[in-house]
Amino acid sequence: EIVLTQSPGTLSLSPGERATLSCRASQSVSRSYLAWYQQKSGQAPRLLIYGASTRATGIPDRFSGSGSGTDFTLTITRLEPEDFAVYYCQQYGTSRTFGQGTKVEIK
Amino acid sequence: QVQLVQSGAEVKKPGASVKVSCKASGYTFTSYYIHWVRQAPGQGLEWVGIINPSTGSTTYAQKFQGRVTMTRDTSTNTANLDLSSLRSEDTAVYYCAIGPTWRFEYWGQGTLVTVSS
Numbered sequence: 001e002i003v004l005t006q007s008p009g010t011l012s013l014s015p016g017e018r019a020t021l022s023c024r025a026s027q028s029v030s031r032s033y034l035a036w037y038q039q040k041s042g043q044a045p046r047l048l049i050y051g052a053s054t055r056a057t058g059i060p061d062r063f064s065g066s067g068s069g070t071d072f073t074l075t076i077t078r079l080e081p082e083d084f085a086v087y088y089c090q091q092y093g094t095s096r097t098f099g100q101g102t103k104v105e106i107k
Numbered sequence: 108q109v110q111l112v113q114s115g116a117e118v119k120k121p122g123a124s125v126k127v128s129c130k131a132s133g134y135t136f137t138s139y140y141i142h143w144v145r146q147a148p149g150q151g152l153e154w155v156g157i158i159n160p161s162t163g164s165t166t167y168a169q170k171f172q173g174r175v176t177m178t179r180d181t182s183t184n185t186a187n188l189d190l191s192s193l194r195s196e197d198t199a200v201y202y203c204a205i206g207p208t209w210r211f212e213y214w215g216q217g218t219l220v221t222v223s224s
Contacts, residue, residue: 033209033210035210035211037152037211039152044202044204044214044215044216044217045144045152045202045211045214046214047206047210047211047212047213050210056212088151088152090152090210090211092208092209092210095154095168095169096142096154096168096209097154098151098152098153098154099151100151101151101152
């Protein structure tokens with residue numbers, strides 16, 4: 001089973017700042033099968049990015065994804081108040097697994 | 108618009124079984140696979156399994172094999188998750204989600220299952 005490790009665990013930033021979230025896989029993941037989700041407190045997750053870099057429907061362009069192989073990145077160029085949440089990466093290899101999450105909190 | 112409405116919260120004793128349902132609307136029921144994902148309190152996300160609503164075929168995460176059963180009813184556009192031999196570690200919010208085989212595009216609101224003696 002592929003293990004996804006996200007870093008940092010918590011990111012403390014101010015609105016308007018840039019957020020860079022990392023997701024590292026224990027073995028190579030196809031770009032086609034890497035996704036990112038946002039989860040706000042008390043809510044279900046929401047799909048942000050799939051195929052490593054394709055924004056899901058309705059996702060603003062301040063969210064972008066990149067990477068390949070074992071290293072993937074989610075970037076939020078200018079944090080809006082509604083972006084403070086927990087972010088998960090997810091892969092599909094022989095099964096579907098998630099990273100442990102990165103919390104983006106207000107500094 | 109796509110809607111996934113799940114059944115209400117459950118409290119079960121250890122060793123019991125629980126059934127969680129997910130009623131879909133706003134799309135063709137057989138167009139998307141249905142996944143189940145759970146989240147223990149304060150923890151991350153864990154994939155439980157997937158059902159093909161067209162054929163009823165299922166794949167379960169290895170961790171749950173032998174304890175989980177997923178079914179669907181195409182007459183009511185409803186998917187069901189049955190989990191047996193419950194233990195305290197099964198306390199979690201259980202989500203249904205739809206999408207291709209490998210990702211989760213739309214999510215239900217979640218159902219809290221509490222296992223406590």
